[in-house]
Amino acid sequence: MSANRYTPLVQLTLARFREFYREPAAVFWVYGFPLIMAVALGIAFRERPVEQITVDIREDTGSPAAVATLKEKLAADERFTVRTVTGDEWVKLLRSGKSDLIIAPLPEGGYELWDEPNRSQTVLARYAVESILYRPAAASAPKLTEKHLEETGNRYIDFLLPGLLGMNLMGGGLFGVGFVLADMRVRKLLKRFLATPMRRSDFMISIMLSRMVFTIPEVLILLIFGWAVFGVKNQGSLLELTFLIVLGAASFSGLGLLVASRAKTIETVSGLMNLVMLPMWLLSGVFFSSERFPDWMQPFIKALPLTALNDALRAVMLEGRSLAEIGYELGVLIAWGVLSFAIALKIFRWR
Amino acid sequence: MSYAIRCQNLVKTYPGRPPVEAVRGLDLEIRTGECFGLLGPNGAGKTTTMEILEGILDLTSGEVEVLGRRWDHDAAEIRRRIGISLQETRLADKLTVREVVRMFRSFYPNGLDPDEAVRRVSMEEKARSYVSKLSGGQRQRLAVACAIVADPELLFLDEPTTGLDPQSRRQLWDIIKGFRDAGRTVMLTTHYMDEAERLCDRVAVVDHGRVIALGTPDELIARLGGQNVIDFTLTQAPNPPPAEEFKGLPSVTSARVESGAYGLTVAEPHVALPALLRHVQSINRELAALTTRHATLEDVFVNLTGRHLRDDAEDAPAK
Numbered sequence: 001m002s003a004n005r006y007t008p009l010v011q012l013t014l015a016r017f018r019e020f021y022r023e024p025a026a027v028f029w030v031y032g033f034p035l036i037m038a039v040a041l042g043i044a045f046r047e048r049p050v051e052q053i054t055v056d057i058r059e060d061t062g063s064p065a066a067v068a069t070l071k072e073k074l075a076a077d078e079r080f081t082v083r084t085v086t087g088d089e090w091v092k093l094l095r096s097g098k099s100d101l102i103i104a105p106l107p108e109g110g111y112e113l114w115d116e117p118n119r120s121q122t123v124l125a126r127y128a129v130e131s132i133l134y135r136p137a138a139a140s141a142p143k144l145t146e147k148h149l150e151e152t153g154n155r156y157i158d159f160l161l162p163g164l165l166g167m168n169l170m171g172g173g174l175f176g177v178g179f180v181l182a183d184m185r186v187r188k189l190l191k192r193f194l195a196t197p198m199r200r201s202d203f204m205i206s207i208m209l210s211r212m213v214f215t216i217p218e219v220l221i222l223l224i225f226g227w228a229v230f231g232v233k234n235q236g237s238l239l240e241l242t243f244l245i246v247l248g249a250a251s252f253s254g255l256g257l258l259v260a261s262r263a264k265t266i267e268t269v270s271g272l273m274n275l276v277m278l279p280m281w282l283l284s285g286v287f288f289s290s291e292r293f294p295d296w297m298q299p300f301i302k303a304l305p306l307t308a309l310n311d312a313l314r315a316v317m318l319e320g321r322s323l324a325e326i327g328y329e330l331g332v333l334i335a336w337g338v339l340s341f342a343i344a345l346k347i348f349r350w351r
Numbered sequence: 352m353s354y355a356i357r358c359q360n361l362v363k364t365y366p367g368r369p370p371v372e373a374v375r376g377l378d379l380e381i382r383t384g385e386c387f388g389l390l391g392p393n394g395a396g397k398t399t400t401m402e403i404l405e406g407i408l409d410l411t412s413g414e415v416e417v418l419g420r421r422w423d424h425d426a427a428e429i430r431r432r433i434g435i436s437l438q439e440t441r442l443a444d445k446l447t448v449r450e451v452v453r454m455f456r457s458f459y460p461n462g463l464d465p466d467e468a469v470r471r472v473s474m475e476e477k478a479r480s481y482v483s484k485l486s487g488g489q490r491q492r493l494a495v496a497c498a499i500v501a502d503p504e505l506l507f508l509d510e511p512t513t514g515l516d517p518q519s520r521r522q523l524w525d526i527i528k529g530f531r532d533a534g535r536t537v538m539l540t541t542h543y544m545d546e547a548e549r550l551c552d553r554v555a556v557v558d559h560g561r562v563i564a565l566g567t568p569d570e571l572i573a574r575l576g577g578q579n580v581i582d583f584t585l586t587q588a589p590n591p592p593p594a595e596e597f598k599g600l601p602s603v604t605s606a607r608v609e610s611g612a613y614g615l616t617v618a619e620p621h622v623a624l625p626a627l628l629r630h631v632q633s634i635n636r637e638l639a640a641l642t643t644r645h646a647t648l649e650d651v652f653v654n655l656t657g658r659h660l661r662d663d664a665e666d667a668p669a670k
Contacts, residue, residue, distance in 0.1 A: 011457035015446055022445035022481075187441035195405055195437070196501075197430040198458040351407065 062105025173252025235320030388551035434498030488519025576604030
């Protein structure tokens with residue numbers, strides 16, 4: 001028999017793989033979660049039609065010609081749905097929100113605009129109508145050209161996706177490692193391992209290695225979904241992005257080892273995990289830029305591993321930067337991973 | 352004489368309020384090649400002692416030598432040379448028997464082929480089954496397979512048969528005997544007296560963290576002063592006679608009573624029995640039941656401590 005048939009690192013890592021893929025429920029939750037998140041995203045960011053503005057013109061106040069001209073003018077803009085109304089019906093329409101704005105052409109020329117100041121929609125409608133009605137009148141005014149930001153790379157979804165990627169790497173690393181360790185401790189399996197000549201670092205590296213491999217499909221699901229549905233592209237090198245993702249997974253599984261290094265029960269572990277993750281969810285720029293927090297907090301926020309990972313992912317994916325340009329972020333990630341691993345190895349509770 | 356384990360004045364105190372003195376000055380010498388049993392009720396300090404000898408727990412004070420080595424200097428070497436089955440370890444559910452044994456094999460530089468270890472515990476047919484599908488007895492045999500796959504010189508088994516059915520227990524006994532017969536040393540704990548009598552060359556009875564008796568099972572029983580026990584009960588009546596009343600009868604070496612059931616240790620039943628019958632008559636009582644049997648280690652323990660080995664009221668210290 002060959003010697004490496006019994007390499008502890010290989011055997012321990014294989015055991016992790018087997019236990020993982022033989023537990024369909026675990027597989028579902030680990031891969032189902034990013035999928036559910038991706039679908040939720042899809043619903044939140046689906047192509048929304050341009051906001052429609054419903055406008056009613058009072059036919060009985062102005063001349064039929066004036067009404068017709070106004071109608072034609074507004075209908076030229078696709079945002080408007082233009083209807084006409086007679087009598088006092090318009091008050092009801094406006095009050096009930098069925099109409100956003102009432103326009104009454106006046107016999108002497110000019111218009112009366114009726115809005116409902118408590119509803120932002122009617123205020124918006126008013127500005128929209130005003131801008132159209134005034135446009136030809138002010139020929140001497142500075143010329144304004146409207147442009148719309150729809151370019152890939154600048155949308156909110158482009159900002160959000162790397163953040164979600166980072167959040168997933170954090171959650172996977174912490175929970176994936178933490179629960180496994182707490183479970184092994186409850187089963188007294190760790191104690192049994194302690195009684196063998198197994199090298200403790202082999203055991204811990206096997207946990208990290210398996211976690212990093214489990215992460216790949218998770219990340220792929222999000223990346224492919226983002227690319228296929230929203231056209232989120234990676235502007236940087238794919239190889240460097242992969243490196244960054246693997247580094248992030250390693251760093252957070254190291255942190256997971258540390259957080260779970262003493263906890264005796266699953267409950268304690270999940271409490272500790274939430275304690276560690278909650279500040280990062282808020283501060284590390286998953287959903288909005290971490291730069292919104294006051295300056296005095298920035299050094300602290302910048303030192304968090306999730307901030308480093310999110311910033312690095314965005315730098316590569318959105319700005320197409322190379323790893324050399326994000327040295328600080330890489331340093332933070334490596335430091336967290338290495339320090340956590342070293343401390344975990346020292347204080348780990350095997351019994 | 353070479354010793355596999357020597358420990359002198361071993362003390363283990365768990366911190367707390369009040370501190371729990373699990374082991375209070377325990378001396379043991381286990382000879383190479385013997386099967387040694389540590390007997391005692393729950394909470395006597397058996398598992399604590401085992402785990403200190405196995406290098407899992409630190410001792411508070413005392414001297415421990417395992418295979419001529421000490422834990423503070425040669426932990427790695429000792430770990431390579433011993434095999435361990437802990438009290439209730441739940442191995443990974445979704446691994447097969449063979450995978451688990453192979454994983455444990457990988458921790459040791461030398462050892463058996465994993466399939467050979469599986470064969471020695473007669474689990475070839477279950478080699479491809481998940482651990483979660485195994486019965487209690489099969490799990491214990493798997494735990495033993497993980498211990499012997501290192502081909503150890505010394506095997507520690509902490510309550511290997513607790514909670515198993517009689518057939519599974521006998522299967523395990525055969526495995527343990529086979530290991531000992533190959534010249535290896537076994538140290539086990541149990542609270543089954545029949546197990547100790549059948550398996551162990553020598554036993555130490557432990558109570559409250561100390562060895563209170565040591566010897567071969569036969570020696571300990573002989574030390575009772577009689578190898579037979581007469582158990583009897585009297586018909587219900589107020590003021591049952593105290594056990595001491597029967598101590599003076601010919602050939603009776605000790606007497607005890609527990610909730611109306613009397614037990615007399617006797618050297619010669621044919622002398623003691625007629626005297627007992629006469630005495631019962633003379634105090635105007637009637638026998639409700641009477642049996643005689645050979646004395647067991649259980650009697651040794653009851654005689655030494657006044658309590659039963661498997662007394663469930665015994666409170667176990669925090670482990």
